[in-house]
Amino acid sequence: MKKHLRVLTVFATASLVVTVAGCASGSDAGGGDGPEPVVMWGSWSGDQVDQLEAQAERFNESQDDYEVSYVPQELVEEKLLTSLAGGQVPDVVLWDRYQTSLYAPKGALAPIDEFMEEDAVDTSIFYEPALGEMEVDGELYGLPLLVDNRSLLFNQTLLTDAGVTAPTDWDELKTAAEALTVKDGGKLTQAGLDLSDPGLFNMYLAQAGGQLLNDDQTKTAFNSPEGLEVLNFWQSLLDAGVYEQGFGDTGDSFAESRTAMKLDGPWALSTLDKVDGLEYGVVQPPAGPNGDQGAYMGGFGLVIPEGAKNAEGAWEFMKWWTTEAENGVAFGEISGWIPANIEAANDPFFTEDEHYAAFIETMNYAQTRPNVQGFSDVEGKALVPALERFLSGEISAEQALKDAQEQGDQLLEQNR
Known part of the structure; x- marks a missing residue:
């Protein structure tokens, strides 16, 4: 079973914290014979909750090991810092990529380099500027998920x-x-x-x-x-x-x-x-x-917080959504968001649409704000x-x- 050493170290410490039964802020992995829960946080609300739940359900139906659930949060970045102090963090976060350079140095995010190396993920499948927003001081702290431009x-x-x-x-x-x-x-x-x-x-x-x-x-x-x-x-x-x-x-x-x-x-x-x-x-x-x-360009990524109890489940969900082009296209059909996966973004669903086509063309030279x-x-x-x-x-x-x-x-x- 794949493990991230840094996350395991934090998990060993976090496991000493008494958890509150029924709390929706973190997962209780390993308890029972069913799929292990993977809790996702994000700031999306309203109709967007239905979009994320539909995508999570697609992942849940694709395998038997993990079950992702979405818990919306206001001010998700600040809430994450508070939860870190109490040992109650989610497993994965829908993350504004622009915040990575601010929160990674605070110890809020776990690097994913070992996961990337073990599964031989090809980083060239992503828009390079979007991937660059997830990197701080030579370490990768997540994968780009969605992109946009004006x-x-x-x-x-x-x-x-x-x-x-x-x-x-x-x-x-x-x-x-x-x-x-x-x-x-x-x-x-x-x-x-x-x-x-x-x-x-x-x-x-x-x-x-x-x-x-x-x-x-x-x-x-x-x-x-x-x-x-x-x-x-x-x-x-x-x-x-x-x-x-x-x-x-x-x-x-x-x-x-x-x-x-x-x-x-x-x-x-x-x-x-x-x-x-x-x-x-x-x-x-x-x-x-x-x-x-x-x-x-702006947009979102997926990150694993430090201390996540089910980092491996979070990684499998991240990898499924971001590296498999068909899953990025499927969420585009649900939500209208453009995938950060280049192959997915260039699917006919986007490129043959009279309104999306220009956005895809603009992605070819869009850059990100200084990281x-x-x-x-x-x-x-x-x-x-x-x-x-x-x-x-x-x-x-x-x-x-x-x-x-x-x-x-x-x-x-x-x-x-």
Whole structure:
């Protein structure tokens, strides 16, 4: 029977902790003649619980050794740290990959390198940037499961009425956005392009040929000519009146045909497909001034916490879901999520779908945010707040980048 030595060491210690009968936070492996329980945590709730339970049931029916059950948790990362202290952890966690570089150094996650080596898992089957988010200091802490990116959604009816086609670069994007903007007595009634999310700066920066951090990832690099080019482009769109701050804050203005174009992810498709009369399309994000393509991917992985009582069962479930392409496609059919397994993502279910196809094409060059401790704070506490002040007209583009750089460099220094 395969075992992970580090997990076994923690298990020996954790077994001394008195468990509470009936607690759903961890499994009671080995108790009885039936399949061993494998408890999965995640932050998914609502209809997504049914999706995960359906996938778990497929695994449970595929073999007789383990039975996976899903227990939703709010603030799953923080809950995991609390549970580690009490010795009550789940066996596997549906995990935001972006959090790996923050929580692995805290001792929250168990490396899976021995499992990978013993089962000879070929890492080339995964999108490399997604796999890289699961690696910290040379150790692999999980497998990528689901991926996403932001591509350009457009209202086909509005574009046809305005006599424009889906844009392929920034110049065409601006031209189309202006043609699609409608005002009534000076009041914006139809936005040409949604500019509400300053967090999309990273993908515009990639399209401009810039980068978020310097080569050794010790300092920010977005206060650059390329970063300024992005903000100047945004300003030109705002000056043209294609969007106003606060427009569409109530409801879904794209679904309501009040916004003609927006950068959004595949999670939006299931909602849009239910809107009567909405004809929309999806294309890759427009290229930058020099033809550079740029996009960022996010998504989830599966990890085994330190102290998991049934690490082997968790591993078998992870391996079944992530390495066997048909299982990734099956969950895509259930949920609409794109698998991190390249073969699964390129299944006809996605590539022959008029809306998913562009997302799959964008995956070919999408990158991930820097996998260094502290960058999430740089983004959330320094960069995005400065960009919000810029978009609201409080500060200039130059000041926004300067402020974000100074605070961001301090945050990176504090986390080294």
